[in-house]
Amino acid sequence: MNDVVLLIIIGVLSGILSGLVGVGGGILIVPALVIFMNYNQASAQGTSLAVLLLPAGILAVMNYYKQGAININHALIIAGGFVAGAYFGSKLVFVIPKETMRILLGIFLMIIALKFLNFFTFLSGLFKS
Numbered sequence: 001m002n003d004v005v006l007l008i009i010i011g012v013l014s015g016i017l018s019g020l021v022g023v024g025g026g027i028l029i030v031p032a033l034v035i036f037m038n039y040n041q042a043s044a045q046g047t048s049l050a051v052l053l054l055p056a057g058i059l060a061v062m063n064y065y066k067q068g069a070i071n072i073n074h075a076l077i078i079a080g081g082f083v084a085g086a087y088f089g090s091k092l093v094f095v096i097p098k099e100t101m102r103i104l105l106g107i108f109l110m111i112i113a114l115k116f117l118n119f120f121t122f123l124s125g126l127f128k129s
Helices: 003-021 025-037 041-053 058-066 072-092 098-116 119-126
Strands: none
Touching: 003 025, 003 058, 025 041, 025 098, 041 072, 041 098, 098 119
């Protein structure tokens, strides 16, 4: 498959996922670039962040805003923390070994998936007397 076509597919799917459930970069773009485009972890993350740097989600944000589904004050506070965290995180990615970064991303995604599936609540219910 042509690289441009594959990149368009990654972009469209991550846009749909982002607009639908509020995720895309770390969950779809980064793994897709690593798996299908043979990017290393740091390049995939940097490219994903470059996508987010542009006003990529502005149309989705407008739809959520029209429905009253955005807390602007909280978004601004999170954005401030995000800027600081992204700066320090981008420094760490070049210090931590590539394989470790890949494992950390996989573990993080697994924990998030288990949390959303209420797995931890299920487990705690198993051990109650």
